[in-house]
Each structure stands twice: as structure tokens, then as C-alpha cells.
Amino acid sequence: MSKIAFVQKNKIPPSPAPISEVGFIGWLKQNLFSSWFNTLLTLISIYFIFIILRDFIPWAWGGHWNTKSLRECLDLNPDVACFSVLTARWKQLLFGLYPAEEYWRPTVTFIFLILSMIPILFPKYFKFFWFSVIYPGLAIWLLWGGSIWGVGIVYIGLSLGIFTFILLLKLVSKNTVLAGIGALIFLIVFFMFFSNYLVNFLNIILPIALPPVESLKMGGFTLSLIVGITGIVASFPIGILLALGRQSNLPIIKMICVGFIEFIRGVPLITLLFVASVLLNYFLPPGTNFDIVLRVIIMVTFFSAAYMAEVIRGGLAGLPLGQHEASASLGLTYWQSQRLVIMPQALKISIPGIVNTFIGLFKDTTLVSIISLRDPVGLASTIRADQTWNGIYWELYVAIGLMFFIFCFGMSQYSQYLERKLKTDK
Amino acid sequence: MKASSPSTDEKFQIGMLLSDTRYRGTSLQVITFIIFVAVFFWLVDNTLKNLALLGKDVSFNFLFLRAGYDINQRLIPYSSDSTHGRAAVVGILNTLLVAFVGCVIATILGLFVGILRLSKNWLVAKLMSAYIEGFRNVPVLLWIVMVFALLTEFTPAPKAFKGADPQATMLFFDSVAITNRGTYFPAPILNEGAYWVIFIFILSVFAVIFLKRYADKLKRETGKDFPTFLVSIAILIFPSTILFFALGSPISLEYPYLKGFNFKDGIHLRNSFLALTLALALYTSAFIAEIVRAGIMAISKGQTEAASSLGLRPNKIMNLIILPQALRIIVPPLISNYLNLTKNSSLAIAVGYMDVRGTLGGITLNQTGRELESMLLLMGFYLCVSLLISSVINYYNRSFQIVVR
Numbered sequence: 001m002s003k004i005a006f007v008q009k010n011k012i013p014p015s016p017a018p019i020s021e022v023g024f025i026g027w028l029k030q031n032l033f034s035s036w037f038n039t040l041l042t043l044i045s046i047y048f049i050f051i052i053l054r055d056f057i058p059w060a061w062g063g064h065w066n067t068k069s070l071r072e073c074l075d076l077n078p079d080v081a082c083f084s085v086l087t088a089r090w091k092q093l094l095f096g097l098y099p100a101e102e103y104w105r106p107t108v109t110f111i112f113l114i115l116s117m118i119p120i121l122f123p124k125y126f127k128f129f130w131f132s133v134i135y136p137g138l139a140i141w142l143l144w145g146g147s148i149w150g151v152g153i154v155y156i157g158l159s160l161g162i163f164t165f166i167l168l169l170k171l172v173s174k175n176t177v178l179a180g181i182g183a184l185i186f187l188i189v190f191f192m193f194f195s196n197y198l199v200n201f202l203n204i205i206l207p208i209a210l211p212p213v214e215s216l217k218m219g220g221f222t223l224s225l226i227v228g229i230t231g232i233v234a235s236f237p238i239g240i241l242l243a244l245g246r247q248s249n250l251p252i253i254k255m256i257c258v259g260f261i262e263f264i265r266g267v268p269l270i271t272l273l274f275v276a277s278v279l280l281n282y283f284l285p286p287g288t289n290f291d292i293v294l295r296v297i298i299m300v301t302f303f304s305a306a307y308m309a310e311v312i313r314g315g316l317a318g319l320p321l322g323q324h325e326a327s328a329s330l331g332l333t334y335w336q337s338q339r340l341v342i343m344p345q346a347l348k349i350s351i352p353g354i355v356n357t358f359i360g361l362f363k364d365t366t367l368v369s370i371i372s373l374r375d376p377v378g379l380a381s382t383i384r385a386d387q388t389w390n391g392i393y394w395e396l397y398v399a400i401g402l403m404f405f406i407f408c409f410g411m412s413q414y415s416q417y418l419e420r421k422l423k424t425d426k
Numbered sequence: 427m428k429a430s431s432p433s434t435d436e437k438f439q440i441g442m443l444l445s446d447t448r449y450r451g452t453s454l455q456v457i458t459f460i461i462f463v464a465v466f467f468w469l470v471d472n473t474l475k476n477l478a479l480l481g482k483d484v485s486f487n488f489l490f491l492r493a494g495y496d497i498n499q500r501l502i503p504y505s506s507d508s509t510h511g512r513a514a515v516v517g518i519l520n521t522l523l524v525a526f527v528g529c530v531i532a533t534i535l536g537l538f539v540g541i542l543r544l545s546k547n548w549l550v551a552k553l554m555s556a557y558i559e560g561f562r563n564v565p566v567l568l569w570i571v572m573v574f575a576l577l578t579e580f581t582p583a584p585k586a587f588k589g590a591d592p593q594a595t596m597l598f599f600d601s602v603a604i605t606n607r608g609t610y611f612p613a614p615i616l617n618e619g620a621y622w623v624i625f626i627f628i629l630s631v632f633a634v635i636f637l638k639r640y641a642d643k644l645k646r647e648t649g650k651d652f653p654t655f656l657v658s659i660a661i662l663i664f665p666s667t668i669l670f671f672a673l674g675s676p677i678s679l680e681y682p683y684l685k686g687f688n689f690k691d692g693i694h695l696r697n698s699f700l701a702l703t704l705a706l707a708l709y710t711s712a713f714i715a716e717i718v719r720a721g722i723m724a725i726s727k728g729q730t731e732a733a734s735s736l737g738l739r740p741n742k743i744m745n746l747i748i749l750p751q752a753l754r755i756i757v758p759p760l761i762s763n764y765l766n767l768t769k770n771s772s773l774a775i776a777v778g779y780m781d782v783r784g785t786l787g788g789i790t791l792n793q794t795g796r797e798l799e800s801m802l803l804l805m806g807f808y809l810c811v812s813l814l815i816s817s818v819i820n821y822y823n824r825s826f827q828i829v830v831r
Contacts, residue, residue, distance in 0.1 A: 032549055250455050252459050256462055262813070270775075282798060283473055363565040370775055370776065401572075
């Protein structure tokens with residue numbers, strides 16, 4: 001047995017990496033200064049950031065918040081921002097020309113909006129879904145005011161219609177189609193003949209009413225949110241139906257859907273809004289003249305429904321054909337297989353596209369300023385037309401841009417979160 | 427035992443039209459068709475009634491009447507004595523001009539930002555993603571009015587260029603003036619013989635294309651490299667330059683100069699045009715950057731690794747392996763973004779640029795009171811553009827799609 005002079009008994013601890021390769025310095029070296037070209041890029045970027053911040057920070061930081069007019073700001077220091085316009089007019093930017101003593105109504109509507117979204121966004125609270133169902137009517141009543149029964153009657157009528165449907169199904173016939181037709185006839189009769197009397201009657205025994213506010217008074221972010229969110233909610237089901245129609249093998253339905261989608265996608269939203277403001281009255285029976293905000297909402301809904309349909313069609317096309325065949329071989333009907341097998345998967349793939357459509361729609365609500373509704377961009381010119389704030393640009397634009405940025409960026413981050421959460425593969 | 431499957435001699439019932447899958451499709455289509463036709467006729471009937479009430483008819487004759495208004499930017503001769511139809515054409519050309527210039531700028535910027543967004547340099551990548559998120563998440567209308575405000579409120583008035591010690595100076599050796607009335611560039615003046623120079627230049631461009639073909643062929647057949655780049659530059663520069671001086675400099679530049687309170691001569695780009703084009707280009711470039719990034723990232727890493735194991739250098743990998751594959755993914759959404767830009771150019775009204783919506787759908791509509799006809803023509807124009815562009819996308823998809831089986 002040979003003698004071993006030396007055996008290392010303990011493991012030699014690894015010596016620390018050179019200081020230039022780890023920690024902050026290592027990170028700097030790897031990410032910013034790895035080559036001469038990278039160093040050059042870094043220096044250019046730093047210079048660029050420096051230029052922007054050098055001008056922006058003193059301007060924004062030293063800004064005046066409490067002057068009475070732009071003149072006063074310029075007298076104090078013309079080189080800094082004059083945020084006083086926001087102090088003076090922030091209510092207008094949020095609510096437009098909504099009567100000041102009624103500001104609580106849009107505020108409450110907005111809070112309720114968040115509450116009504118909770119059951120949809122978080123499945124844990126799904127038992128509160130009834131609130132999300134009531135919410136649209138509640139919001140309309142809160143915003144436009146008037147008697148609560150004007151909106152309430154729709155809910156009463158629809159509940160009675162569903163009740164009739166169930167009753168017919170139980171008592172008369174098992175056929176859902178016949179029961180559906182029966183319930184439809186009931187609804188038509190109800191709304192044509194009885195609803196007015198019922199509304200009058202309810203108004204007498206339970207007069208709950210808010211002072212009415214006309215649509216033209218609405219503006220600012222309230223208007224953007226009204227148009228945007230109604231458009232988003234209403235365009236979603238229409239978009240799904242259009243997408244299914246486009247995929248369908250019934251030629252007439254397919255043709256109608258394709259025609260609608262291609263027409264709406266082919267023209268700019270602004271022309272559709274002009275149709276809403278000058279042309280829609282031509283297409284309706286003489287003497288009809290309904291609310292401009294409602295007209296805009298209808299057009300915006302059509303517009304985003306067409307885009308939504310294309311996004312969902314993309315999702316449907318992304319599904320392997322085997323899914324359709326498998327669900328058919330299980331004996332599911334068309335609507336069952338759509339509801340249980342196809343749509344959950346197709347919608348999941350199309351989430352990024354759907355949220356992008358939503359973001360696009362929300363940004364496009366600024367276009368209503370061109371048909372002289374007072375959304376934030378339109379209000380900026382209104383405020384500038386005032387003698388006290390004549391000539392103010394950046395403070396308003398920065399504030400409005402920031403509001404939109406927060407909303408849209410928030411939505412896109414939520415979609416990325418949703419994508420990660422719903423990712424079942426990998 | 428009876429057969430449970432439906433047989434042909436089963437008695438037909440009226441309820442089966444809706445419940446039996448054999449008939450349901452057809453009856454559903456018939457119902458839809460009837461409703462569709464009914465709604466259509468209802469709308470047409472309403473329109474006719476309304477027009478009758480207002481004492482109007484449907485006629486496109488107004489296109490041949492005198493317009494009576496001026497358009498400050500025109501690519502073809504136009505005066506207030508021209509017809510409404512010509513005004514519409516001027517508008518269409520203005521729309522197409524904004525769309526074209528905007529698309530070019532947006533593509534260049536978008537490619538640049540999209541590639542830099544993938545840079546390994548942390549700071550550059552972050553800066554580029556801030557650019558993308560910033561432009562994407564703020565409405566384009568706001569960008570348009572902001573750029574317009576920047577150009578009109580924060581640039582010197584022409585009179586600031588006046589005097590011995592002016593407050594503002596012209597850029598690039600007194601050739602470009604940025605004022606609050608627009609930007610003035612030198613304009614090329616074509617004298618006698620100029621067309622020869624241009625002709626020769628176009629010929630040399632063709633020569634370069636043939637040279638490239640020849641070099642490729644040479645490379646394929648013999649493997650020899652031909653110094654394409656240097657020879658191309660020589661072909662492009664020398665013949666036209668020699669001819670240019672031989673003919674005694676037939677092309678000269680006409681510089682803008684200050685006369686009274688305004689600049690004279692040169693090319694005048696109005697602020698409305700500049701603001702609209704720049705804002706649309708910046709906004710769209712953010713979307714294009716994301717498309718470029720997604721396209722490059724969609725190419726699997728194995729492609730890069732395989733290419734580098736073949737011994738290709740990074741720029742060769744990009745040019746020969748990644749980009750050709752990425753382009754297949756990038757091009758269709760890129761073209762549809764061009765379409766979006768074209769449609770967004772209808773926001774020109776916010777800055778008073780006279781595009782087709784400003785002439786045909788704006789002043790003409792208001793002056794003649796022909797809302798229906800003007801809007802129909804306007805929508806028809808946009809629809810044509812969009813159908814044209816989507817057929818280009820379809821053609822591209824058909825010819826460049828990877829053929830499976």
C-alpha cells in the first residue's frame with residue numbers, strides 16, 4: 001500500500017467570482033457595457049433620457065397649482081407648468097357639464113361599476129352575479145335620471161317573459177322553441193299595451209325619481225367611460241355571434257355576417273360617427289329623434305363588434321378540427337358544443353386580441369369630440385376657449401394622456417395576467 | 427322491433443322545420459333572409475320618406491357643380507371655380523399622400539424600435555418599451571393635436587427670422603425654415619436637359635438591378651463573389667453626375683427666402699400635414715415595432731442555433747435565416763396596420779388638413795346638403811382602399827405561406 005502524502009479532506013470553498021462579474025457591477029457590465037457598440041447605445045440612451053428629464057422635471061416639479069388664470073402663472077414664472085387649470089377644471093374633465101350638485105351620481109355609478117365587475121372577474125364571488133345583471137339598468141337610471149320605473153319596467157317585463165317561458169315549458173309543451181315563441185309574443189304584447197299603464201301606476205304608488213340630465217351635458221371621462229364600457233359589453237356577444245355566423249356553413253347567414261364585418265372594418269370610425277350624427281335620422285321612421293349619445297354608442301358597438309368578430313374568428317380557427325368532431329361524436333348539439341367545448345378554448349386563445357380591441361375602443365371614444373360631444377379631448381378646446389385659460393396646451397394634454405394611459409396600460413397588464421393564469425399547457 | 431332511426435316515409439310535421447336538424451338549417455336561413463330583406467326595405471322606405479319630406483332627391487349631379495371653396499394643399503391644379511368632384515379628388519390625393527408618407531416613416535421607425543426592443547442592452551430595451559407603451563396607450567387623436575400644438579405654438583413665427591440679429595435661424599445652411607406656419611424646404615427646379623439626367627439615373631438603377639441578378643448567378647454557378655456594392659454605387663453616381671455637369675447643372679435648388687412676413691418659394695409643408703403625418707407615423711410605429719418583435723421572437727431558437735452551428739455569422743443569421751422566416755409572420759399584420767393608418771388619417775379634421783373627409787365629407791357635404799350621397803361616396807372610397815389592401819394581404823398569404831403537404 002503506497003503512502004499518500006497528502007489528501008484534501010475538506011472541500012475547498014469556491015472562490016468568489018471576480019468583482020467585475022457579479023453584483024451590480026457585473027450586471028452593468030453584462031447588460032450595458034458588454035461591447036463598444038453596446039456602450040455607445042447606452043451612452044446615447046442616457047443622453048436622451050437626460051435631455052428629456054432636464055426639460056420635463058423642472059417644468060412639472062415647479063408647476064403652479066393655485067393661480068387664478070394662465071396670465072397669473074406666466075407672471076410668476078413662464079418656464080414652469082401651470083397646473084392650476086387642472087385645479088380649477090378637474091371636475092369638468094371628469095364630469096363634463098353634468099350639474100355640479102349631481103356629481104355624486106356618476107361617482108356612485110363608477111363605484112357600482114367596479115362592484116359589478118367583481119363577480120365576473122373573480123369566480124369566487126359569482127354568487128353576487130345578480131348585481132352585475134341589475135347594474136346596467138341602475139347605471140342608466142343614475143346617469144340620465146328620471147323615474148326609476150322607466151328602466152325598471154324593462155326588468156319587470158323581461159322577468160315576466162322568463163316566467164312565462166318556464167310556465168309554458170312546464171304546463172303546455174316540452175318544446176323550447178314553441179315556449180320561446182310564446183314568451184316572445186307575451187313580451188311584445190306586454191311592452192306594446194300594458195307597460196305604459198304599469199309605469200304610470202308604479203309612478204303613483206312608488207314615486208322614486210332623480211332629476212333628469214340630458215345627454216349633451218355629459219362629458220369628460222364620464223362620457224368616455226359610458227361610451228367605452230357600453231360598447232365593450234354590448235359588442236362582445238354580438239362579436240361572438242358574428243364570428244360564429246362567419247364560420248357557419250349556412251351560406252345566407254355567412255354572407256350577411258361577412259358583409260357586415262367587412263363593411264364596418266373597411267370604413268373609419270369617424271365616418272360611422274358622422275352617420276350617427278347626420279345620417280341615422282334618414283334611416284328611421286320620420287319624426288324619430290333619439291339621443292345622440294345612444295346613437296354614438298350603437299355605432300361604436302357595431303364598430304367594435306366587427307373587430308371582435310375577427311379576433312374571435314382567429315381564436316376559432318386556431319382550434320384543431322378534432323375538437324369540433326369530438327364534441328359532435330359525443331352527441332352534443334351545435335350550441336352545446338359551442339358553449340362547453342369550442343368557445344371556452346377559442347376565447348382563451350383570443351384574450352390578447354379581445355383586450356386589444358377593448359383598448360382600441362376605449363381610445364377611440366375620443367373621436368366623439370369630432371362630432372362635438374365633450375369628451376376630454378373636446379373639453380380641452382372648450383377650456384382653452386375660456387379667456388382665463390386661453391393658450392394652455394401641455395398641462396391639459398399631459399393630464400388627459402396620463403388618464404388614458406393608466407386605463408389602457410392597466411387593461412393590457414390585466415390581459416397579460418389573464419393569459420398567464422389561463423395557460424394550461426407548459 | 428321498429429327501426430328507431432328516422433326513415434324516409436316518416437310523416438312530415440310542421441314542427442320538424444325547427445326541431446329536425448335536416449330542415450333546421452334551411453328554415454333558419456329562410457327566416458334570416460326574410461328578416462334581412464324586410465329590415466333593408468324598411469330602411470330604404472324610411473329614407474325615401476324622409477327625403478321626400480325634406481324635398482330632396484338622390485342625385486350625384488352636385489359633383490359637377492362649382493365648388494366655390496379653396497383647398498390650401500393640392501397636388502393637382504384646383505381653384506374655387508373647380509367642381510365638387512375635383513375637390514373630392516384633391517381630398518383623395520391628400521389622404522393618400524398622408525397615408526403613403528406616414529406608412530413609410532412608421533415602417534422605418536417601427537423596424538428600428540422593434541429591433542432595438544430586442545437588444546441585449548437593458549437600458550435600450552427599456553427605453554424602447556417605454557416608447558411603445560407610451561404611444562400605444564394614448565389615443566391617436568390626442569397625439570395629433572399634441573404634435574400640432576408643438577408645431578404651431580413652439581416654433582418661431584416667420585418674422586422672427588428677420589433682421590440683422592434674428593431670434594431664429596434657418597437650419598442646414600439657410601435651406602430649411604421651421605416656422606409656425608409650416609416648414610419650408612428648398613425645391614428642385616428642373617431646367618432644360620434635366621429630364622436627360624433623370625432618365626440616365628433611372629437607367630442606372632435598372633443597371634444595378636441587372637448587376638445584382640448577374641452577381642447572384644455568378645455566385646450560384648461558380649461560387650465567386652462579385653464586388654456588387656462598390657460597382658453599384660459607381661454605376662449609380664458617375665454617369666448621372668457626369669451628364670449633370672456636362673449639361674451645365676440643369677437641376678438647381680430654389681431656396682426659400684423671407685419676404686415681408688412670410689417665406690417665399692421652396693416647398694411649403696403645412697403644419698397640418700406635418701402634424702397629421704408625424705403623429706400617425708409615431709402612433710403606428712409603436713404597433714409595427716410590436717409586430718416586428720413578435721415576428722422575430724416567433725422564430726424558434728433552434729433556427730439561430732442551427733445557423734450558428736453551420737458557421738454563419740450573426741448578421742448572416744439575421745439576413746439569411748431569421749428575417750426571411752420572420753417576414754412571413756410580420757407582413758400581413760404590417761399591411762393591416764397600413765390600413766389602420768389610412769383610416770386614422772380621417773382624423774385630419776382635428777388639425778384642419780383637407781383630406782377626402784374634409785372636402786367631400788366636410789365642406790361639400792355642408793354646402794350642398796347632400797349628406798346621403800357624400801357619405802356614400804366617402805364610405806365607398808375607404809371601402810375600396812380597404813378591400814384593395816386586404817386583397818394584397820390575401821395574395822401575400824397565398825403566395826408565401828409555407829406549403830404543408
